[in-house]
Amino acid sequence: MKNQFHKTGALLVCTVLFAAVLAACGGGPTTVDVTLTDYEMQLSVDTSKAGEVTFKIQNDSEVTVHEFVVVQTDTPADELPVGEDLLVDESLFTPVDEVEDLAAGDNAELTVTLTPGHYVLLCNIAGHFQLGMHADFTVTE
Numbered sequence: 001m002k003n004q005f006h007k008t009g010a011l012l013v014c015t016v017l018f019a020a021v022l023a024a025c026g027g028g029p030t031t032v033d034v035t036l037t038d039y040e041m042q043l044s045v046d047t048s049k050a051g052e053v054t055f056k057i058q059n060d061s062e063v064t065v066h067e068f069v070v071v072q073t074d075t076p077a078d079e080l081p082v083g084e085d086l087l088v089d090e091s092l093f094t095p096v097d098e099v100e101d102l103a104a105g106d107n108a109e110l111t112v113t114l115t116p117g118h119y120v121l122l123c124n125i126a127g128h129f130q131l132g133m134h135a136d137f138t139v140t141e
């Protein structure tokens with residue numbers, strides 16, 4: 001029994017130390033939890049340091065397919081122009097990457113390397129952007 005306690009204690013100390021070292025170094029890649037619903041996009045954090053960023057995307061809708069598109073632009077997320085087809089013309093902006101056709105209930109991961117600047121995250125399925133599926137994301141040096 002006593003031995004077991006020591007092992008657990010040592011493991012705990014190591015875990016705390018490891019976390020402290022990570023924090024001191026500014027951490028590894030940033031992870032952002034993205035939750036898609038009908039019709040919102042919520043982020044666990046909306047900024048990161050430049051470098052690798054992993055978006056963990058969860059489609060929490062029960063029926064609707066969504067997608068997750070990353071573009072770089074100085075335009076605020078809620079001001080991107082929408083065409084008559086109810087889509088944002090992604091070619092107007094610097095494309096970064098995207099996850100297409102994420103079925104209801106599914107999840108996906110997207111890792112991208114981001115330089116400092118302003119980004120917009122959006123779902124560009126017809127009409128979804130206008131209904132509110134967008135978010136600003138800022139990357140600092």
Ligand SMILES: [Cu+2]
Binds near residue numbers: 066
């Ligand atoms: Cu959508």
